[in-house]
Amino acid sequence: MSDSSYLDWPFLEARHRRLKAELDRWCRANARLLDPQGLKDEAGLDAVCRDLVRLLGDSGWLNYSVPANDGKTGQALDVRSLCLLRETLAYHSGLADFCFAMQGLGSGPISFFGSPQMQETWLPAVAAGKSIAAFALSEKQAGSDVGAMASRAERDGDHYILNGEKTWISNAGIADFYTVFARTGEAPGVRGLSAFVVAADNPGLSVSERIDIIAPHPLGTLCFENCRIPATQLLGEPGQGFQVAMATLDVFRTTVAAAALGFARRACDETLAHVLGRELFGAPLAELQMTQASIADMVLDIDSSALLVYRSAWVKDGGQERVTREAAMAKLHSTERAQKVIDRAVQLFGGLGVTSGQVVERLYREIRSLRIYEGASEVQKVIIARNEYKRFTTHFRKNHQR
Numbered sequence: 001m002s003d004s005s006y007l008d009w010p011f012l013e014a015r016h017r018r019l020k021a022e023l024d025r026w027c028r029a030n031a032r033l034l035d036p037q038g039l040k041d042e043a044g045l046d047a048v049c050r051d052l053v054r055l056l057g058d059s060g061w062l063n064y065s066v067p068a069n070d071g072k073t074g075q076a077l078d079v080r081s082l083c084l085l086r087e088t089l090a091y092h093s094g095l096a097d098f099c100f101a102m103q104g105l106g107s108g109p110i111s112f113f114g115s116p117q118m119q120e121t122w123l124p125a126v127a128a129g130k131s132i133a134a135f136a137l138s139e140k141q142a143g144s145d146v147g148a149m150a151s152r153a154e155r156d157g158d159h160y161i162l163n164g165e166k167t168w169i170s171n172a173g174i175a176d177f178y179t180v181f182a183r184t185g186e187a188p189g190v191r192g193l194s195a196f197v198v199a200a201d202n203p204g205l206s207v208s209e210r211i212d213i214i215a216p217h218p219l220g221t222l223c224f225e226n227c228r229i230p231a232t233q234l235l236g237e238p239g240q241g242f243q244v245a246m247a248t249l250d251v252f253r254t255t256v257a258a259a260a261l262g263f264a265r266r267a268c269d270e271t272l273a274h275v276l277g278r279e280l281f282g283a284p285l286a287e288l289q290m291t292q293a294s295i296a297d298m299v300l301d302i303d304s305s306a307l308l309v310y311r312s313a314w315v316k317d318g319g320q321e322r323v324t325r326e327a328a329m330a331k332l333h334s335t336e337r338a339q340k341v342i343d344r345a346v347q348l349f350g351g352l353g354v355t356s357g358q359v360v361e362r363l364y365r366e367i368r369s370l371r372i373y374e375g376a377s378e379v380q381k382v383i384i385a386r387n388e389y390k391r392f393t394t395h396f397r398k399n400h401q402r
């Protein structure tokens with residue numbers, strides 16, 4: 001049983017504690033559905049993910065990822081609830097967490113920047129789990145370096161014509177729509193990008209390849225060939241695409257950190273059960289001091305991550321428009337520390353730790369990509385340092401002007 005003392009920290013309210021308890025109960029009641037079989041091939045994986053999205057929608061959990069479900073522009077998401085949801089789902093099932101997260105990330109730009117009409121068209125079905133969302137920013141030459149984006153959208157009357165390729169797109173192949181970023185050329189670099197919603201069946205859009213990864217989820221490459229998109233599908237203003245992407249990531253990066261925290265907590269619980277039960281040299285493995293050192297490090301990493309995750313979510317919920325610094329710190333620390341926690345867990349399990357089918361073996365594969373996507377750890381360090389330079393310089397100038 002995981003440590004739950006963090007739920008009493010002042011970052012969280014009574015409604016959050018109720019949400020956490022309710023979701024934990026639901027996850028235990030649906031354990032069989034959340035730990036699906038049939039992942040052997042692409043069709044099986046796709047079917048499982050569709051079922052999970054529908055299950056999360058039917059049970060009402062997806063309402064938390066879609067704030068503007070009722071068509072009210074600008075209504076805020078409760079990031080603390082999102083974090084609790086992702087942490088808890090990740091604890092029970094990495095795939096369920098993935099399905100939940102992508103509904104929010106893929107539709108977030110519509111929630112934050114879509115017209116009331118776009119929100120009405122897309123969001124209720126996302127919240128119900130009837131429509132699957134995806135977020136298509138990355139390209140082969142433009143992952144960390146978003147400014148190198150080559151996909152282009154050219155205005156043609158009341159349409160845009162989109163050409164280019166997007167890769168490593170989660171939900172490629174099963175999504176019903178994609179939030180797509182492309183160069184519209186208002187200015188050089190990231191200031192010349194725009195964001196669009198593109199229906200999966202829009203002529204000119206195809207999934208050109210599927211990509212296998214160590215912890216399977218639907219992932220692939222999208223190809224746009226003279227894909228005509230109504231201009232009404234533009235999110236925000238022309239040239240506002242980078243802002244759309246960053247404002248969305250500003251919210252969802254903290255939730256990636258929360259998912260990593262859920263993986264770490266699960267690894268720690270599995271390890272505690274193992275070391276307390278495993279006999280070694282005539283005593284439980286837990287009695288060895290080096291085991292105790294490992295456990296102490298794991299618990300410390302988990303608590304420090306939780307502090308950063310819920311601090312970031314609390315600041316955002318408190319009304320601060322951007323939490324770039326707090327979210328970067330939470331993502332960097334929580335994902336890196338979760339990797340260490342899980343690695344220690346695998347070590348303490350010995351040969352069992354690398355045996356297919358063991359929970360810690362699955363977690364070892366699942367955590368890895370969280371240190372890469374939605375901004376690699378190095379990118380988070382750059383963000384944190386630049387933020388600090390800016391803060392220091394502003395402070396320095398102010399003091400010298402007096």
Ligand SMILES: Cc1cc2nc3c(=O)[nH]c(=O)nc-3n(C[C@H](O)[C@H](O)[C@H](O)COP(=O)(O)OP(=O)(O)OC[C@H]3O[C@@H](n4cnc5c(N)ncnc54)[C@H](O)[C@@H]3O)c2cc1C
Nearest residue numbers: 135136137138143144145168169170369372373374376378
């Ligand atoms: C499982 C998975 C799912 C994904 N899902 C999506 C999705 O749904 N939508 C989407 O748009 N994209 C998605 N991505 C893409 C992801 O966002 C990119 O992989 C990520 O941004 C890194 O880009 P890249 O792979 O091109 O690596 P590169 O940009 O080539 O970077 C390679 C490495 O260089 C290092 N690095 C980067 N920048 C710096 C720096 N400034 N200083 C020092 N070192 C640096 C980092 O270690 C980084 O990992 C997904 C990726 C994965 C692995």
